[in-house]
Amino acid sequence: MRSVGRRGNAFSLAILLKPCCTLAHARQLHANVVAEGHLQDALLATSLMRSYMNCGAAESVCKVFDEMLVKDTVAWNVLITCYARNKRTKDTLKLFDEMRSESEAEPDEVTCILLLQACTSLGALDFGEQIWEYAMEHGYGCELKVRNSLITMYTRCGCVQKAYEVFCGTPRKSVVTWSAMISGLAANGFGKDAISAFEEMSKSGVAPDAQTFTGVLSACSHSGLVDEGFRFFDMMRYEYQMMPNVRHYGCIVDLMGRACLLDEAYMLVVKEMRVAPDATIWRTLLGACRIYGHVDLGEKVISHLIELKAQQAGDYVLLLNTYAANDT
Template sequence: MLHRALDEDNFILSQFIHKCSALGFVSYAYSIFTSNPNPNIYLYNTLISIFSRQQHLSKDAICLYKQARTIGLYHDTYSIPFVLNAVTCLITSTQIHCEAILTGLNNDVHVATSLVRIYSSFGCISDARKVFDEMRNKDVSLWNAMIAGYVKAHDMDTAKYLFVNMLEKNVVSWTTIIAGYTQGNQFSQAIGVFRKMMSVEVSAKPDEVTMLVALSACAHLGEHELGEWIHSYIIKHRFRRTVSLNNTLIDMYAKSGNVKKAVELFESMEIRSGVTWSTVISALAVNGCGREAINMFSRMEMVGIRPNSVTFIALLSACSHAGLVEEGRLYFKTMEENHGISPDIRHYGCMVDLFGRAGYLDEAANMVKMMPFEANAAIWGSLLAAARNQGHVELGEQALQHLTEVEPHNSGNYSLVSNTYAALGRWSEARVARKIMRDTGVQKSPGGSFIKVKDKIYYFYSGDRSHPQCERIYRVLSHLNRASKTILHEYWEYVELLDADSPQEDHL
């Protein structure tokens, strides 16, 4: 380039600088830029874009942006979106927005999209909406940015309203809504949007990210049939099987109870991350395969993958579910000694659960006393449940006392103690526990369940009358109850008429 004087062409030079940066030679790329005697705004934009993608160079990107204006160059519709990617404070964002207004660049849809994103990232959703509303010509990227802003602000109602009113939707639009519902634990709604996406014509087919968030919702809902369909769709359409996508598939199969399929998928993976190993260990743990989980951890160590704190949570959970007390003690001890991982409150919670399930109540109580954290509701609840199962009323009372301090409105805690007294025949104490619950205004949560009808999930609770067809539902339920009683009555009349000498088991 020097020999042919091509370095004087800023367009070619910017391409060369961009390639140097992509190969990791950022300092060299910058030295070429500084040696250029006549840089134009295009060359500045290239460097600003490079610096904005690296967090430690974000301040340099902003300095270059200011420097361009100082030497008399005018920013264009690329300068502002690039520099906004490097901004880390709201004041700077506002200053750049003001400059965009003064130069008329705020009317460009790309600039507006960047402003919506930056305001949303700082939680200024009303400012982002103002920028959005002032734009006459909105493209799909601007709509997606505004919807993503409401998703980030946990306002799914407004996000869904904008989504419904979009004239043109692409795969990002659909995926953003599905991800928003999934992140907000509204898994049924996420699945509903995904099903609709697959049933209508969209400008782009679902991608790996869409499948990842849909599989996550399937895992939480136990929608194994849909999860398996998604897996088949991924194979059929030859999706890029990223590690994160495979990890989510393993988690989905594990939570659906198909641990065999989860392990098969794990074994078929050519590339595995630490998250992959932790996921399959957790999959084995939650399905009661404690020994298999320990063996998998040994394999993980043998191949040189370093476990993290999440790995040990899965491992200790496996020991707890399988009743492997000695193994649990060993792993809890060695996680810090051999791997340099300090146990946090979740690891202590696993140990309390392990000792409690195995009947080692004294060790469980001592673990709570010796840990360097204040016990949370999960730990006291685990200790209370263990005391309930072992009939240890005094420990149960102690756990309840702490639970009422950290979780005063949980009716399940009072029910556990009341049931513990009742199991021991101490009915007066059981009534006292119930009376305390009533006197303190604690309401017992109603029992709940769900049912899937025509690919839609309906939630219902004890005494629930919120469904629009509840009268019809209760009417059918009443008919079923009457029919059941009639059948049982006729059956026992038939049994009484049988010959007494005839073996009753034959008739049953």
């Protein structure tokens, strides 16, 4: 590892903080930053926070934050991101109040996005609406990414109508806006509306991507729209030349399972899929076997699940051996 010279300025230190740096690298640079007296350089300190965050060193992220005398908005946002990634969702929300009461840094649109995401995973509707109110009051109400996050928050909280109102009030909808609405409709049982939205999107000239298809395929499986599901699956493969991923196959297997096409679903997974099936796909199929009392196939599926788990365990052993080899 190259150490930073005595003359190294804050800028050159920031350059050295590559996003993929190791924990040891981050600690070395942290020491250099302190030694050179650059900890009060906000860009450098937040770069360091990000590096620690990417190494999973949440405590060090907090430490750098605490050491900063002037905590700017980005520093708060990195801290919030770090909390959210560590599933400390309730604490994430507390940071919003803390930020507003004891800091000179104001929450910006990124803060709003991060907090709306936290509300989505918590199902915290009231808090989410407070964030939205703040966003509107401070001129972030038209930001597309904020609106997209709000649509997702509303649909995850079951407020499809409110999500739809925000969606309709959004003038330049991106593929993300459309996909959020389509997935939201799908998850709340409005399969046909999700399909209509997909068609409306195509008419408006926005091209679907892989996640849009995940949304519309899940709409079909949720609402038992088997023929439509296959039509969209063909559309994605042949018209849009997209390679289905494990989630797309997950939807198709779910769709076939609901249509009692159990053996066909099994053949699709073992013969046709070009991607490795995950435990979710097998569990989906197992669920369908249970519903229809298809015991023989259920046993086969269970053996695949066991095999998958054994393989995962093997991967961990391999990983452990790698660490052991590096330590000596």
